[in-house]
Amino acid sequence: MGNQVLGxxxxxxxxxxxxxxxxxxRTYLRFSSPTFLAIMLLTMVPxxxxxxxxxxxxxxxxxxxxxxxxxxxxxxxxxxxxxxQSIPTTLIFIIVPVAIQLVLGFVIALVMNERLPGMxxxxxxxxxxxxxxxxxxxxxxxxxxxxxxxxxNYFLSxxxxxxxxxxxxxxxxxxxxxxAALWGWTAFVALIFLTAMESFPTELYEAAGIDxxxxxxxxxxxxxxxxxxxALVVLVFRVIEALAIFPIIFVLTNGGPAGATETVNYYAYVxxxxxxxxxxxxxxxxxxxALLVLLILPxxxxxxxxxxxx
Amino acid sequence: MKRPLIxxxxxxxxxxxxxLSAQDDARxxxxxxxxxxxxxxxxxxxxxxxxxxxxxxxxxxxxxETLAEVPAIQKIQLELAGQTGNYDIIGTxxxxxxxxxQNGWLTPVQTFIDDPALSNPDVLNLDDxxxxxxxxxxxxxxxxxxxxxxxxVIMYYRMDVFEEYGITEPPATFDELREVAATINxxxxxxxxxxxxxxxxxxxxxxxxxxxxxxxxxxxxxxTDLTPTLDSPExxxxxxxxxxxxxxxxxxGAANFTFDDVVIAMQQGRVAIAIEGAPLAGRILDPEQSQxxxxxxxxxxxxxxxxxxxxxxxxxxxxxxxxxNAEAAYLFLExxxxxxxxxxxxxxxxxxxxxxxxxxxxxxxxxxxxxDYGGGSFLAAFQESLNLAPFDYYPxxxxxxxxxxxxxxxxxxxxxxxxxxxxxLTDANDAIRQLLEDExxx
Numbered sequence: 001m002g003n004q005v006l007g008x009x010x011x012x013x014x015x016x017x018x019x020x021x022x023x024x025x026r027t028y029l030r031f032s033s034p035t036f037l038a039i040m041l042l043t044m045v046p047x048x049x050x051x052x053x054x055x056x057x058x059x060x061x062x063x064x065x066x067x068x069x070x071x072x073x074x075x076x077x078x079x080x081x082x083x084x085q086s087i088p089t090t091l092i093f094i095i096v097p098v099a100i101q102l103v104l105g106f107v108i109a110l111v112m113n114e115r116l117p118g119m120x121x122x123x124x125x126x127x128x129x130x131x132x133x134x135x136x137x138x139x140x141x142x143x144x145x146x147x148x149x150x151x152x153n154y155f156l157s158x159x160x161x162x163x164x165x166x167x168x169x170x171x172x173x174x175x176x177x178x179x180a181a182l183w184g185w186t187a188f189v190a191l192i193f194l195t196a197m198e199s200f201p202t203e204l205y206e207a208a209g210i211d212x213x214x215x216x217x218x219x220x221x222x223x224x225x226x227x228x229x230x231a232l233v234v235l236v237f238r239v240i241e242a243l244a245i246f247p248i249i250f251v252l253t254n255g256g257p258a259g260a261t262e263t264v265n266y267y268a269y270v271x272x273x274x275x276x277x278x279x280x281x282x283x284x285x286x287x288x289x290a291l292l293v294l295l296i297l298p299x300x301x302x303x304x305x306x307x308x309x310x
Numbered sequence: 311m312k313r314p315l316i317x318x319x320x321x322x323x324x325x326x327x328x329x330l331s332a333q334d335d336a337r338x339x340x341x342x343x344x345x346x347x348x349x350x351x352x353x354x355x356x357x358x359x360x361x362x363x364x365x366x367x368x369x370x371x372x373x374x375e376t377l378a379e380v381p382a383i384q385k386i387q388l389e390l391a392g393q394t395g396n397y398d399i400i401g402t403x404x405x406x407x408x409x410x411x412q413n414g415w416l417t418p419v420q421t422f423i424d425d426p427a428l429s430n431p432d433v434l435n436l437d438d439x440x441x442x443x444x445x446x447x448x449x450x451x452x453x454x455x456x457x458x459x460x461x462x463v464i465m466y467y468r469m470d471v472f473e474e475y476g477i478t479e480p481p482a483t484f485d486e487l488r489e490v491a492a493t494i495n496x497x498x499x500x501x502x503x504x505x506x507x508x509x510x511x512x513x514x515x516x517x518x519x520x521x522x523x524x525x526x527x528x529x530x531x532x533x534t535d536l537t538p539t540l541d542s543p544e545x546x547x548x549x550x551x552x553x554x555x556x557x558x559x560x561x562x563g564a565a566n567f568t569f570d571d572v573v574i575a576m577q578q579g580r581v582a583i584a585i586e587g588a589p590l591a592g593r594i595l596d597p598e599q600s601q602x603x604x605x606x607x608x609x610x611x612x613x614x615x616x617x618x619x620x621x622x623x624x625x626x627x628x629x630x631x632x633x634x635n636a637e638a639a640y641l642f643l644e645x646x647x648x649x650x651x652x653x654x655x656x657x658x659x660x661x662x663x664x665x666x667x668x669x670x671x672x673x674x675x676x677x678x679x680x681x682d683y684g685g686g687s688f689l690a691a692f693q694e695s696l697n698l699a700p701f702d703y704y705p706x707x708x709x710x711x712x713x714x715x716x717x718x719x720x721x722x723x724x725x726x727x728x729x730x731x732x733x734x735l736t737d738a739n740d741a742i743r744q745l746l747e748d749e750x751x752x
Contacts, residue, residue, distance in 0.1 A: 258723035
C-alpha cells in the first residue's frame, strides 16, 4: 500500500511493460529523489523531533532543568481531564461537520446539476466562502453570534424566537463552530461532486430512462454508485482538513466557554504557547497525530482498493 | 609631507568604515537599527511620533512592532526562547518578569545604569519613577526593565443612573456593590461589566480583587509555603460574590468579555458600572466615540473584610540577552521613559498610565486627564488605587503562567454553570497542587 501511495507501484508496473525494469526504475528514482528527500526532510524531521521532545521535561515555565523523563508526559496526559475531554470534542468536530457536508454537498450538487437558470451565478457565490481565510470567517461569525452585535439573534427575534447565548453556552458554542465550518466548506464538497457528475456518461441515464426509472431511482442506482470514488476522495480530504477548524475555534470561542470547544490540537497550542510546557505540548500533538493516522488509514486503504479495482 | 598623508589615510579609513567613525563622540551608535516588540498601546503610537527626534540625537533608528496582547506575548516568548536575536527591546508586565529572568532572557538594565559612560542620571532620574512600578520590574535589587505603564483597576459608574435610583455614594464594599447592582439592574442597562475571558489578564485579574478583599490568597504563605488555598472559605465567599454579580447583573455574553468588550459596553452606555483598567479611561471617555462623556464618576474598587485591593501590574521595556545592540537599546530606554517624552506622549495620545511622579504633578497633564464631571477627579481615583494596590497582586514566580491559566478556566466553568463554586475551586486547587508537586515546589 505504501508503494501505491508514493506512486512507486505505478512505476514498477510500467517498467515491467517496457522490459527494461532496472534502467527505468533508476531514471525514475533519479528524477524523483530530490523532491522525495525534501518532503521526507520537511515532514520526518519535525515528527522525529516532536516525538523526541515529548520524552523530555522541557518547559519554560518550570524552574527545574530539562531532562529525559521517558513516557511520563503520556502517563500524565491520561490523567489530564482537559486532555481527555478534548478527544470527544475533536471527534465531534471531525465527524459531524464532514457528515453533514457530504450529504448537503451531494444535495446541492444534484440541484445544480439540473442546469436551472442562474446556476452559473450561484456557483460563483458558492466559491466565495472558500476564498476567505478561516480567520476572517471566524471573525465574521463572531460578529454574527455576539449577542450585543448579533445579526443571528436579531433575525431569530423577528420570527419570535429568542436566540441562545451562542458563545457562552457550551452546547450552543459547539453548534456555532459547526455552523461556521459548514458554511465554509460545504461548497467545496458540492463543487467537487458537481464536477464529477458533469463527467458521468449521459448514456447511463438515458438507458435508465428507457427502463422506466424515476428520477430518484436513477439517482439511487446510477449517480450514487458512480460518485463513490469521488466521495471517498472528498471524505479523506475533508477528514484531514476538518482540523483546519483550528483558526475558527481560535477566533470564535478560544476553545471556550470553559473548554467546551477545545480540540486536541487547540489544547496542544494552549499548553505550548500559553503555558510554555513545550514537552507536554509535544506529547499531546504526538497522540493527536496517532489519532489522525488511525482515523485516516482505513479510508486510505479503501481508496487504494477502489483505484486498484478499476 | 607626512602629515597630509596620514590625514588622507585617516579620511579614506573613515569613509571606509562609514558614518560610524565620522561622528565618533557625539553619536557613537549612529546607524544602529533597533527592533522593539510589544502589544498595541497608545504609548507606542506616541513614541512613534517622537522617534525622529531620537534618531536625530543619536543616529539610532527604532522599529516598533505592536500586535494584540496575547499574540504579542506569545511571540516574544518564542523569540526569546529561540534566541533569535530579532528583537533588541521587548515589553513585559511585571507578572512575566520572573519567567524571563529565570530563563536568562533579559540583560538587566542595571548593567547600563551603573555605567557612567552610558547612563545619564539626569534623564534617567530613577527616583522620579513611581516606586511600585519601578520595583515591580526589579529582582533582588537589580533593575531589569524600565517602567512606562502603571496598570490598576478602578470603578467607573454612571452618575445619571445612580441619581435616578437615589444612590448618592459609589459602593465601597462588595455587599454595597451587590445591593446597588440589584437596584439599578435592568435588561436595557445591566448593572455591571467585568472581564470574563479566562486567564491572568482576563477574569482572574478582576476576581483576585474579590479574593484578596475577602482575605483569601492563592497560597498558604507565598513564597515559603506554596500549598494552594483556593478551596478556603474566604476564596469560596469571594468567588460566590463575584459570580453573583457576573451571572445576575451583567450583560449577556459577559462570560466571554475581554477588556475591549467591557470598555465598549461602558462607552456605548450599555452598562451602569464597569470595573476596568484605569489606563482605559481615555477610551471610555473618548469624545469622538463615547456616549457617556460627562456622565461618568470614578471610585476605588470596592473591598471586603480584608480591605480594598485594586489590581496592580507594571509594564516595562527590557533589553533581550541576545541583542547585539544592548548599549544603543539602553539609550533608547532611557529616552523613551524620560519625563519629557512621557509628558508629551501623554498629551498627544490617550496614554495616562505614566510611571513618573513629575508628570502626574504636571499642570498640563492634570488639565487633560482630570475628567471631573462632578463625581470626583479621575486622577485622584487612579492615584489612590495605585497607592492601595498590593505590590504582589499576583505571585511572582514562573509557574504563575500555568496557574493563571488553570484558575481562569475554572472561573469560566463556574460562571457558565458547568461547575459549582466549590467544585470549580477544589478542582483548580488540585490541579495547582499537582503542578507544584511535579515542579518539586511542594
